[in-house]
Amino acid sequence: MSYKFEWNDLRALITILNVFLIMRFGLSIAWFGLAVALIGLIKDIFIDKRLNGTIMHTANAILNIYFITLA
Numbered sequence: 001m002s003y004k005f006e007w008n009d010l011r012a013l014i015t016i017l018n019v020f021l022i023m024r025f026g027l028s029i030a031w032f033g034l035a036v037a038l039i040g041l042i043k044d045i046f047i048d049k050r051l052n053g054t055i056m057h058t059a060n061a062i063l064n065i066y067f068i069t070l071a
Contacts, residue, residue, distance in 0.1 A: 007043075008053060011036065011057075022067060027070050028071050030064040030065075031064075033064040033067070034061060034068065040053065040060070041054065041057040041058060
């Protein structure tokens with residue numbers, strides 16, 4: 001069985017990169033994470049129409065908004 005790439009794989013890797021960048025460079029990087037979360041949320045609502053992705057990206061957006069308010 002071969003691996004099947006999905007766009008959520010890429011978004012998960014970008015989320016890990018976002019966490020690393022916040023830990024390395026500070027909370028101002030949360031703007032990057034917020035942008036990724038909002039793009040993912042829009043895609044989940046209008047294209048994929050899957051609840052699990054919508055919940056995941058909403059939580060990620062809320063977390064990044066929290067980090068921005070701390071900065």
